[in-house]
Amino acid sequence: MKSTGTGRVPVKVVAATVAGNALEFFDFVAYAFFAAYISKAFFPAKTELMSLLITVGVFGVGFVFRPLGGVLIGAYADRAGRKPAMLLTIAMITVGTAGLALTPSYESIGMAAPVIVILCRLIQGLALGGEVGPASVFLLEIAPVDRRGFYTSWQLASQGLSALLSGATGAGLALVLSEQQMVSWGWRVPFLLCLLLIPLAIFLRSAMPETLEAETDHDAARPMARLKQVLGERRVVILAILLILGGTISTYVANYLTTYAITILKLPSSVSLAATMVGGAGTFVFSLLGGWLSDLYGRRIVMLIPRLILTLTAWPMFILLAAHPTPAVLFAVALGMTALTALGSTASLTTIPELLPTPIRATGFAVAYAVGVSLFGGTTQFVITWLLDATKNPVSPAWYVTLASVITLVAMWLTPESRGRSLER
Secondary structure: OOOOOOOOOOHHHHHHHHHHHHHHHHHHHHHHHOHHHHHHHHOOOOOHHHHHHHHHHHHHHOOOOHHHHHHHHHHHHHHOOHHHHHHHHHHHHHHHHHHHHHOOOHHHHOOHHHHHHHHHHHHHHHHHHHHHHHHHHHHHHHOOHHHHHHHHHHHHHHHHHHHHHHHHHHHHHHHHOOHHHHHHOHHHHHHHHHHHHHHHHHHHHHOOOOOOOOOOOOOOOOHHHHHHHHHOOHHHHHHHHHHHHHHHHHHHHHHHHHHHHHHOOOOOHHHHHHHHHHHHHHHHHHHHHHHHHHHHHOHHHHHHHHHHHHHHHHHHHHHHHHHOOOHHHHHHHHHHHHHHHHHHHHHHHHHHHHHOOHHHHHHHHHHHHHHHHHHHHHHHHHHHHHHHHHHOOOOHHHHHHHHHHHHHHHHHHHOOOOOOOOOOO
16 A cells, blocks of 8 residues: 555645545535525525525435545545545536536526436536545544544545534625615525636646556446445444544534524524534634544543533534524534534544455445435435425424434444554554
């Protein structure tokens, strides 16, 4: 293995992984943050709620191809290397981003508009399904053995960075543009900015080293052969999906707070989008903290404690927010949810590839992550939008977070400790 995992890793190597990952997630999650505006541009319906439901449903469409991307691009990463796989995913996300940024509205081109948007979401889903596995495994493999948690934490931290940048862009736009301008064209600006930055990420990734030895078993290099090997590690994969379940649902509920604040709490767009910045900053800081703590004290304890706290506090947080819909309370809830989620999720996302053997490490991690996120992340915003409408109870999103957290706690308890485990297998 061409790993530099025993010594100091150049900052630009980590930066290349983080920059590309952040941009890919920036583009993907920006759709969720601007759902209230996108719904009016592409999915007009009889009622505002129905339009929003369709929009968050299409957000879920982006998750449909994630497992396929995990299998195909993960297998490619385990055969050709982590670097070419990450270059491929960022090229694909460029296509999806351009489509979303440049597609005319429904009013201009009719049904062609939502069709193009759906196709773009599928391409983005395929790319992200294949991005997370190679990126996480690359960071794990270049890291010194006693700093794997911290290095791998940059994968999740980069997602927080993307949320922070997306929220900052949205909040800035809401301050300088009118509501009509935001609906008309303002929501397109983040996607256009992403397009401008993608060439830099490609340049950085082109200079990355490779951490995978050359493939010698060409039959095993085939995607279906890789998938068969992954199924041979079914206990690890099932536990991985259940670990990802809780983090995914709480993450996307936190992301939904922007739309929740606009549509349910009736707060100004600038305040609502600022909550995204708070959540993104929380994810960034506490992901790195969680990785550092997991290197000191082990993965399991750092997984379990934050998830247990979130299980006990999700309901009180939403009760407080519903009773006091002020900016301060909104920011506190956003920070609390993202901080607790990030602390435990970093340890989980380090544990999974540590438990997988080298020949299927990228494929196995990508498949588990993609399946978990597709099944639960892709449906979370639709489920909580439906819950809010069906129950008329603004606290109902907390029910979903609590249920998911209980399931994930059981999986965390059953997962073996992986800190210091050899990767050479």
